[in-house]
Amino acid sequence: xxxxxxxxxxxxxxxxxxxxxxxxxxxxxxxxxxxxxxxxxxxxxxxxxxxxxxxxxxxxxxxxxxxxxxxxxxxxxxxxxxxxxxxxxxxxxxxxxxxxxxxxxxxxxxxxxxxxxxxxxxxxxxxxxxxxxxxxxxxxxxxxxxxxxxxxxxxxxxxxxxxxxxxxxxxxxxxxxxxxxxxxxxxxxxxxxxxxxxxxxxxxxxxxxxxxxxxxxxxxxxxxxxxxxxxxxxxxxxxxxxxxxxxxxxxxxxxxxxxxxxxxxxxxxxxxxxxxxxxxxxxxxxxxxxxxxxxxxxxxxxxxxxxxxxxxxxxxxxxxxxxxxxxxxxxxxxxxxxxxxxxxxxxxxxxxxxxxxxxxxxxxxxxxxxxxxxxxxxxxxxxxxxxxxxxxxxxxxxxxxxxxxxxxxxxxxxxxxxxxxxxxxxxxxxxxxxxxxxxx
Numbered sequence: 452x453x454x455x456x457x458x459x460x461x462x463x464x465x466x467x468x469x470x471x472x473x474x475x476x477x478x479x480x481x482x483x484x485x486x487x488x489x490x491x492x493x494x495x496x497x498x499x500x501x502x503x504x505x506x507x508x509x510x511x512x513x514x515x516x517x518x519x520x521x522x523x524x525x526x527x528x529x530x531x532x533x534x535x536x537x538x539x540x541x542x543x544x545x546x547x548x549x550x551x552x553x554x555x556x557x558x559x560x561x562x563x564x565x566x567x568x569x570x571x572x573x574x575x576x577x578x579x580x581x582x583x584x585x586x587x588x589x590x591x592x593x594x595x596x597x598x599x600x601x602x603x604x605x606x607x608x609x610x611x612x613x614x615x616x617x618x619x620x621x622x623x624x625x626x627x628x629x630x631x632x633x634x635x636x637x638x639x640x641x642x643x644x645x646x647x648x649x650x651x652x653x654x655x656x657x658x659x660x661x662x663x664x665x666x667x668x669x670x671x672x673x674x675x676x677x678x679x680x681x682x683x684x685x686x687x688x689x690x691x692x693x694x695x696x697x698x699x700x701x702x703x704x705x706x707x708x709x710x711x712x713x714x715x716x717x718x719x720x721x722x723x724x725x726x727x728x729x730x731x732x733x734x735x736x737x738x739x740x741x742x743x744x745x746x747x748x749x750x751x752x753x754x755x756x757x758x759x760x761x762x763x764x765x766x767x768x769x770x771x772x773x774x775x776x777x778x779x780x781x782x783x784x785x786x787x788x789x790x791x792x793x794x795x796x797x798x799x800x801x802x803x804x805x806x807x808x809x810x811x812x813x814x815x816x817x818x819x820x821x822x823x824x825x826x827x828x829x830x831x832x833x834x835x836x837x838x839x840x841x842x843x844x845x846x847x848x849x850x851x852x853x854x855x856x857x858x859x860x861x862x863x864x865x866x867x868x869x870x871x872x873x874x875x876x877x878x879x880x881x882x883x884x885x886x887x888x889x890x891x
Contacts, residue, residue: 579882580617581615582614605624618642638671639671644665644666653809664696671689672688686719692714717749721739724737730869730888732775733765738762758780758784761779772823777817792810794806802855802875804875812842820832828864837855838852838855855876858874859873
């Protein structure tokens, strides 16, 4: 068995930023002429095969993102153990034959693999981001390899680029520890997007007038949970978010608010989770109550309190059919900047709406989705939902509730891990979404 050595290259934008490469890809990186790079060596990170790129980027270095992303995918693909016999055999096969066999076997669970890894990508289109290409590298692993009764941990490296100039690169996942006594959930990403701003409130969002601007976001969120009773967890959460708006066409819509907002906060989480498989549940309940305080003394632009409530329910209704229900509420108190408001529209909730068109201090949204496996690895979903943004409960208006509904295609590329293509329809607008894992 031939092991391929990995290089861990520390990128000098900030400490703690690493790019894990094999020896061939490292020489490609040298041609990039990135400054202040030091070289370390290692094959594993916390005992797991290195398959991810951890980037902490400053805005003025954003031009290297796509290059690093492509290099990282090359490193991931090559950082696997192979035999000489396998190499000779694969060279005799045609390219399309190898691709076909790769996807044909991608959803077969191999208990001997330390990290069950796959890559997939595809095009998508929406009215706001236009034509785009998304790439997702996903893997499943078990910290306790002997206990097959608990859900495996998962990690995903995702990236996207569109013809409008928008792009995003990020890492998300969760780590399930033995007997599910501890759990860590995390998500971090860097994104740039030409965007639109209508203003605050339902009435502003329903107007045709808006200002175009450039939106840049860095966000990191980590939850550290400990089981206190069966399926019940208590823990800490931390969230860091830096949002910058630039090049506003009509700056008057901001009403003298600042273009940049920083939020650094910590808080508590109480959750109940009986889902049988986190990325794609067939049964169970997930409920979460989260409170985060963003104080100025930690570096936040304003003192802000945010409370989030989530309730999700999953149940098999017939052969290969699952009904899923989702309810979410976001409530803000304190000084809420324009770019920290609760907003509708993304690939998870209120699909079909332009992200951020409707925004206010508070948000309540709900959806129900029917998921049906149709044939072999293919499936389909239909959903319907509603959402409402409002400044306070005394000013909640039922007639300002926004509808959403849509259909989607599912393809299982790992065991119970789906690639999804959704088409969402909102009030006067619609959008396509390409992503991995179910919406909720």
